[in-house]
Amino acid sequence: MNTGDAKTPKLGVREATKIYHTASGDLLALDRCTLHVAANEIVSVVGPSGCGKTTLLWSMSGLHGLSDGEILLDGKPVTGPHPDIGLVFQEANLLPWRNLDANINFPFEIKGEKPDRAWIAHLLDRVGLDGFGGKFPRELSGGMQQRAAIVRALSLKPSVLLMDEPFGALDSFTRDEMNRLVEEIWLDAPTTIVFITHSIEEAIFLSDRVIVLSPRPGRVAKEYPVPFPRPRSMEIMATREVFDLTNAIKMDIVGGRAGTKARRPAETAA
Amino acid sequence: MSSDAIPEFHKAKAGDGRDVSLTNLSAFSGGPGVKSGREVAAIVVVAVIVIGGLEFALRFFEVPQYIMPPPSLIAWALFDEFPLIAPHLGYTLVELLSGFAIGAVVGLILAAVVTQFPFAEKIVAPYILLLVTTPMLALVPLLILRFGFGYTPRIIAVALAAGPMVMINAATGFRRVDSAKIALARSYGASTLQIFWKIRAPMALPMILVGLMIGAIFGLLTAVGAEMVGGGFGLGNRLTTYSSMIQMPQFFAVVLILSILGILIYVLFFLIGKKWASWEA
Ligand SMILES: Nc1ncnc2c1ncn2[C@@H]1O[C@H](COP(=O)(O)OP(=O)(O)O)[C@@H](O)[C@H]1O
Ligand SMILES: [Mg+2]
Numbered sequence: 001m002n003t004g005d006a007k008t009p010k011l012g013v014r015e016a017t018k019i020y021h022t023a024s025g026d027l028l029a030l031d032r033c034t035l036h037v038a039a040n041e042i043v044s045v046v047g048p049s050g051c052g053k054t055t056l057l058w059s060m061s062g063l064h065g066l067s068d069g070e071i072l073l074d075g076k077p078v079t080g081p082h083p084d085i086g087l088v089f090q091e092a093n094l095l096p097w098r099n100l101d102a103n104i105n106f107p108f109e110i111k112g113e114k115p116d117r118a119w120i121a122h123l124l125d126r127v128g129l130d131g132f133g134g135k136f137p138r139e140l141s142g143g144m145q146q147r148a149a150i151v152r153a154l155s156l157k158p159s160v161l162l163m164d165e166p167f168g169a170l171d172s173f174t175r176d177e178m179n180r181l182v183e184e185i186w187l188d189a190p191t192t193i194v195f196i197t198h199s200i201e202e203a204i205f206l207s208d209r210v211i212v213l214s215p216r217p218g219r220v221a222k223e224y225p226v227p228f229p230r231p232r233s234m235e236i237m238a239t240r241e242v243f244d245l246t247n248a249i250k251m252d253i254v255g256g257r258a259g260t261k262a263r264r265p266a267e268t269a270a
Numbered sequence: 271m272s273s274d275a276i277p278e279f280h281k282a283k284a285g286d287g288r289d290v291s292l293t294n295l296s297a298f299s300g301g302p303g304v305k306s307g308r309e310v311a312a313i314v315v316v317a318v319i320v321i322g323g324l325e326f327a328l329r330f331f332e333v334p335q336y337i338m339p340p341p342s343l344i345a346w347a348l349f350d351e352f353p354l355i356a357p358h359l360g361y362t363l364v365e366l367l368s369g370f371a372i373g374a375v376v377g378l379i380l381a382a383v384v385t386q387f388p389f390a391e392k393i394v395a396p397y398i399l400l401l402v403t404t405p406m407l408a409l410v411p412l413l414i415l416r417f418g419f420g421y422t423p424r425i426i427a428v429a430l431a432a433g434p435m436v437m438i439n440a441a442t443g444f445r446r447v448d449s450a451k452i453a454l455a456r457s458y459g460a461s462t463l464q465i466f467w468k469i470r471a472p473m474a475l476p477m478i479l480v481g482l483m484i485g486a487i488f489g490l491l492t493a494v495g496a497e498m499v500g501g502g503f504g505l506g507n508r509l510t511t512y513s514s515m516i517q518m519p520q521f522f523a524v525v526l527i528l529s530i531l532g533i534l535i536y537v538l539f540f541l542i543g544k545k546w547a548s549w550e551a
Contacts, residue, residue, distance in 0.1 A: 058453075061457060063453055063456060063457055080459075081456060081457045081458065081459050083459075087454075087457045089450055089453070089454065090450075091450070093450050093451065093454050095451060095454075095469075095472070096549045096550065097472045097473075097475070097547075097549045106454075106455075106458075106468070107458045109468065110455060110458040110459065110460045110464055110468065111458055111459065136549060137549075138549065156458075
């Protein structure tokens with residue numbers, strides 16, 4: 001698959017730098033992080049915890065601004081929340097006082113738009129939540145809640161879907177199931193997906209490309225293309241190639257954490 | 271709040287301000303509920319034993335009526351005297367409802383506004399604490415001097431007692447920012463007002479209900495207390511009148527009415543909480 005150098009990338013992150021100003025001083029979370037995502041590409045971002053993955057994703061979504069650099073969607077700078085960008089949060093983040101239907105209706109209420117009922121019904125059916133509309137989040141399993149969150153994000157037909165460790169809290173069987181679901185949804189209607197995870201297997205199973213971030217401050221340390229055709233079977237995951245790839249990425253993350261060269265003086269100076 | 275805040279999901283669970291109120295929502299998760307036949311039977315049996323035992327003991331030991339009349343006499347007095355007590359119940363309810371309504375509305379608005387501005391909140395907080403901790407009953411003589419013996423001083427006292435209770439609990443509710451939920455709304459381009467009505471208000475609702483319940487009960491206490499201080503009407507006035515005339519069965523009949531009022535307030539808010547705020551239990 002084209003990795004996005006040929007024409008204008010769907011989503012571009014150019015020299016993204018993010019400094020948090022906290023009570024205990026400034027904290028450099030992202031340092032001149034640059035990456036591009038092609039249209040309909042699935043890119044995973046992995047990296048040690050606290051390296052700035054969520055910061056990067058929130059910047060891409062326009063939820064918070066950058067200290068320096070820019071985010072480009074179809075070549076245009078993203079300066080705030082954008083209707084073409086859908087976000088799936090670290091936990092399902094459903095509103096507990098609303099039932100499933102009302103949760104999925106929430107974005108439309110905010111935007112004052114009429115929901116596309118047929119599309120939503122199709123999505124609910126697709127993820128196996130047909131008939132659960134009257135249930136409250138507390139009545140749904142973790143997997144079902146996350147499916148609902150995916151439906152909520154897709155209901156607005158975004159052209160870019162950003163997912164922040166969406167399945168991190170799920171058990172490994174449910175997680176595998178959710179990964180297959182994401183693949184199916186993508187095969188149905190390809191979109192551009194940026195997927196943050198701390199599971200290397202999940203990253204390899206889902207993506208066209210895995211990007212490894214350095215420890216904080218986050219910047220792109222390595223990139224690995226994942227050239228397997230879709231749909232990917234679980235058997236592929238047991239091959240030598242995947243094993244080697246997994247190990248290489250693991251070494252990048254662990255090695256990067258042990259190394260000292262990733263620590264930049266800017267972090268303490270700023 | 272800072273637009274940069276990224277929620278720490280796992281920490282948020284433990285204590286994002288949910289536990290800093292006078293009471294908490296266990297008020298809505300336990301308490302009265304649908305009871306089985308056996309439970310009802312047990313409750314009735316215990317009640318009969320307690321009331322019957324009291325009746326028997328008071329008569330057997332010949333406790334003088336001015337100390338404690340037996341339950342049967344109180345029940346009779348309640349029945350016999352009710353036409354005379356009823357108008358006073360009405361006066362007390364008028365004071366309670368109007369004072370509570372004023373206090374609750376002002377308290378809610380203040381809580382909503384003040385929590386939007388953390389700096390303003392820091393400035394107002396000590397005064398609210400002062401209002402919460404000062405028994406408003408203490409002001410009643412002063413209010414009577416200023417406003418006379420009518421409804422006015424009592425309604426003011428009830429409002430002053432209920433308002434701060436509503437405010438302090440509602441503020442706790444409004445302060446419960448779940449940055450992930452606010453970020454969710456913002457990701458769809460929600461305005462500050464939309465975030466307030468669609469995220470902050472529903473999240474605060476359970477605490478608001480707790481505040482309303484406590485406020486109403488404090489309001490009832492204050493109304494009765496104010497009636498005991500001065501003015502010729504209201505249930506509190508009946509208490510002082512009956513006790514000065516040593517009409518103890520009638521006195522306890524009024525006490526019983528007040529207990530029932532208090533319980534009704536509790537049950538009312540319990541049911542509202544069960545219906546509208548049970549998502550949190
Ligand atoms: N709102 C914030 N204010 C201050 N520091 C923050 C904030 N959000 C995140 N950080 C810090 O920035 C770094 C990167 O955080 P984050 O992007 O959440 O990492 P990751 O998602 O990779 O675990 C961490 O050290 C974190 O503590
Ligand atoms: Mg994160």
